[in-house]
Amino acid sequence: MGDAVDAVMDAWRRERPDVDIWPVGVVGRIQRLARLLEAEIQDFFRRYGLDNSEADVLTTLRRSGEPYELTPGRLVKASMVTSGAITKRIDRMVAKNLVERVPDAVDRRTVRIRLTLHGRQTIDDLFALHIANETRLLQALDRDQADGLANTLRTLLQSLGDTSLT
Amino acid sequence: MGDAVDAVMDAWRRERPDVDIWPVGVVGRIQRLARLLEAEIQDFFRRYGLDNSEADVLTTLRRSGEPYELTPGRLVKASMVTSGAITKRIDRMVAKNLVERVPDAVDRRTVRIRLTLHGRQTIDDLFALHIANETRLLQALDRDQADGLANTLRTLLQSLGDTSLT
DNA sequence: TATCGGTATCTTACCAAGAAGAGGAATGAA
DNA sequence: TTCATTCCTCTTCTTGGTAAGATACCGATA
Structure with missing residues (x-):
């Protein structure tokens, strides 16, 4: 009848009837769903x-529009991982010819991470x-449920x- | 006005107007929320x-009820991580005197992972x-929004x- | 204009945690 | 007894976090 979180909540009501554990019904489900969805999306890619991690960078670059390049700093903000992780992601993706590092003529501290033609074609082929x-x-x-869900989640995120990503 | 996911969706509508990206409004928000909530909960513990990871094991054992012990296999199912990860978690928690490994007299392949008194007190003190x-x-x-959200998320999870966890 | 300290940006080195899969002991069924 | 299965552990690999480092920029000051 219920899902895994219902079982967790039933157990807590038995063991700790003194605590109103209603937030578990939301937080627990968001966490479980995130893991399940991530595993499914991982399988797909x-x-x-x-x-x-590669798809994350490819999509971020692609949706930034022409010329499909961003600095590592921008990728950090979009990705929710640290700068060290982004550096390593880029290393791997350069080795796979998905992106290239382009020196920035104006500010030599920065680099521009640009989709290669192969990277561009890969994400464009896969996106739909x-x-x-x-x-x-x-x-x-159904569509109404999805819209309502997205709105409630937006409220929470805000x-x-x-x-914002900037 | 919007959240980070709204910005992502706007970018996709500009770059790929041929694709209806409505699922991003749900999947993207669940993933971002899961990360933000996990970071907050991490800070708390x-x-x-x-x-x-320790809190995950402590709560799973505690809500299982007396005598507060489960096999590693049960912990694997409850935790959404692999068996090797559970073995290492238990090693760390034994070193911190939060749990102990108790041999199972009936089936010697298995071990029972039991809360120590210290582990029991730790989670009981922290749970509320x-x-x-x-x-x-x-x-x-508000409470209605939370209930509706939990119900929609349950539908998705199911x-x-x-x-179930068993 | 030259310089100096502070700041920004990316990279590097080290470590922690989990995934994947092999391994080994115990069980249970034929 | 034998052999497949179950269950936990161990090893190796990958990934990300943390914190320090290197380089470049910028603004204030003399």
């Missing part, structure tokens, strides 16, 4: 020789399929300070 | 000398505070096969 896959993962929701 | 912290993280939602 792996079929095409990519992993989530990726969205179709996410659509499949959400097929249990309250936690997740206002 | 770190103040008391624990990390998320932990729930209060989660309540704070969700304070942007559709993805997350039916």
Whole structure:
């Protein structure tokens, strides 16, 4: 009848009836869903020789528009990982010819990370399929439910300070 | 006005107007929220000398009820990490005197992971505070919104096969 | 204009944690 | 007894975090 989180909540109500554990129903489900969705999306990209971290960088660069290049600092802000992790991601992706490092003529502290033609083609070929896959993962929701869910989640994100990528 | 995911979606509508990217509004927000919430919860437990992985094991054992012991296999199912990760978690927690390994007289392949008195007291002392912290993280939602959110997320989880922990 | 301290940006080195998969002991069924 | 299965552990690999380092820029001051 219920999901895994219902089982967790039932156990807590038995063991700690003194605590109202309603937040678990939200926080626990968000965390479990994030893991399940990430695993599914990982499976999808792996079929095409990519992993989530690479897809993350490719999509961020692609949606930034021409000329498909951003500094590592911008990638850090978009990715929710640290600068050291981004440096290593870029190293791996350069080795796979997905991106290239281009010196910045104006500010020599920075580098521009640019999609290669191969990287551009890879993400452009995959993007519609990726969205179709996410659509499949959400097929249990009708459009109204999905909209309501997105709105409630936006409220939560904003309250936690997740206002912008810049 | 919007959150970070709105910015992502705007960019995609500009760059790939041929693709209806509505699922991003749900999947992207679940993933960002999971990271933000995990970081907040990590901060909370770190103040008391624990990390998320330890708190995960402590809460799983505690809510299982007397005598507060489970096999590593059960912990694997509850935790969404691999068996090797659980072995290492237990090693660390034994070193911190939070749990102990108790041989199983019936089936000598298995071990019972049991809360020590210190582990039991640690999680019992922290649990109400932990729930209060989660309540704070969700304070942007009123109770109806939270209930609706939990229900929609349950629908999603069940559709993805997350039916039980056993 | 030259210089100096502070700041910004990326990279590097080291460490912690989990994934993947092999290994080994114990169980149970034929 | 034998052999497949179950269960935990161990080893190796990958990834990310942390913190320090290197280089470049900038602004104030003389």
